[in-house]
Amino acid sequence: RTNGVANDPGDEPRVMSSRTAQRQREGLGAAAEKKRKRSTAGTPGANGGPLLPYEIDSDDDDDVVALGRPAPPTTPGAGPPPPPGAFARDVVEALTCSITHQLVAQPVVAEDGHVYEKRAIERWLEQHARSPTTNTHMGPRVVEAVAVRQIVERAVAAGAVDAEAAASWHAHAGRLKMEGALPGGLAAATEHFERALRLQAAADRQAEDAHGGAADPAVRLLFRGATLKKQVDDLLAEADAAGVDVDCLGFRRSSEPRDERNAAAPHGQPMREWRDLTEDVSIVRVIDDADELERLCERPAPGASSEVHWLEEMTELCGREFVVGLVDDDLKSYGVGDYHVPFDAVILVSETAGRAAI
Numbered sequence: 001r002t003n004g005v006a007n008d009p010g011d012e013p014r015v016m017s018s019r020t021a022q023r024q025r026e027g028l029g030a031a032a033e034k035k036r037k038r039s040t041a042g043t044p045g046a047n048g049g050p051l052l053p054y055e056i057d058s059d060d061d062d063d064v065v066a067l068g069r070p071a072p073p074t075t076p077g078a079g080p081p082p083p084p085g086a087f088a089r090d091v092v093e094a095l096t097c098s099i100t101h102q103l104v105a106q107p108v109v110a111e112d113g114h115v116y117e118k119r120a121i122e123r124w125l126e127q128h129a130r131s132p133t134t135n136t137h138m139g140p141r142v143v144e145a146v147a148v149r150q151i152v153e154r155a156v157a158a159g160a161v162d163a164e165a166a167a168s169w170h171a172h173a174g175r176l177k178m179e180g181a182l183p184g185g186l187a188a189a190t191e192h193f194e195r196a197l198r199l200q201a202a203a204d205r206q207a208e209d210a211h212g213g214a215a216d217p218a219v220r221l222l223f224r225g226a227t228l229k230k231q232v233d234d235l236l237a238e239a240d241a242a243g244v245d246v247d248c249l250g251f252r253r254s255s256e257p258r259d260e261r262n263a264a265a266p267h268g269q270p271m272r273e274w275r276d277l278t279e280d281v282s283i284v285r286v287i288d289d290a291d292e293l294e295r296l297c298e299r300p301a302p303g304a305s306s307e308v309h310w311l312e313e314m315t316e317l318c319g320r321e322f323v324v325g326l327v328d329d330d331l332k333s334y335g336v337g338d339y340h341v342p343f344d345a346v347i348l349v350s351e352t353a354g355r356a357a358i
Contacts, residue, residue, distance in 0.1 A: 098133050099120040103156070106149070156170070167196040167219060174192030276329065277351060282351045283322070
């Protein structure tokens with residue numbers, strides 16, 4: 001085309017008006033712009049927004065250009081989607097004990113269907129017959145929630161919990177593993193304390209800025225204590241192997257490997273041998289498994305003259321600590337609360353440091 005004249009092969013030359021030529025140019029420009037839009041669909045939108053699965057033609061509000069799938073349906077009356085992180089916050093809230101207001105480290109499900117920290121809800125139920133969450137009547141039965149504990153561990157590991165709450169959870173989990181209430185022992189407990197210490201470093205700095213002082217030093221002391229205990233255990237093992245008597249140093253042994261008849265069970269495990277514990281001083285914890293406790297009570301313990309017998313009410317003993325009230329050498333059992341339990345149904349917590357039952 002030259003000066004408004006279009007030359008089509010095989011046709012006679014014809015004259016195109018300036019208005020027609022202008023409209024054609026505008027049409028070609030609009031088509032090119034639409035093509036450009038479609039070719040760039042799926043790239044980040046304005047302000048670096050997310051990729052769009054479709055493109056809307058600005059020239060026609062009803063023209064939706066699908067890119068591999070249709071536009072998402074709309075639901076009449078549906079509100080806006082929850083803000084980012086809202087779901088994670090809801091999950092963390094559901095995994096927080098309403099008594100301790102902390103993430104559960106040893107979670108159980110009570111009869112009201114809610115999750116609680118094991119020791120906290122057991123203490124609550126000793127004095128109340130109602131749910132701390134719903135205020136409705138409920139019994140004392142609680143069930144260990146292993147899957148919940150795994151979810152909490154993953155939430156903490158994924159950073160879904162703020163540093164202060166995560167540090168508190170690690171410190172509590174470390175305590176429980178040191179005591180044998182959770183599996184893992186000293187090595188796992190030390191790792192929890194170390195992680196808690198790292199997480200709390202930032203919280204400590206924030207506390208200093210906001211309040212002019214450092215945050216709770218418990219985590220640091222727990223980590224130091226666990227580290228020292230590991231060093232003591234290693235020292236005692238090395239001394240035993242070398243035949244060196246280091247008892248003069250006053251270190252307390254967690255076991256007595258030289259006397260298998262009185263050997264203590266591994267920390268957190270039921271007793272393997274009968275021991276003549278001190279009444280009103282020694283502390284034991286009844287095993288968590290009610291079915292296993294019933295089985296042990298319905299047969300004579302090793303060396304016993306007869307069984308202690310099982311009562312349904314004894315279910316409430318599971319997982320609780322007691323000061324030994326009576327030592328029965330004939331039945332090879334200990335009096336805990338109002339009942340007798342065989343020695344191999346309890347975990348020895350302390351032989352010498354008595355305290356009120358938990």
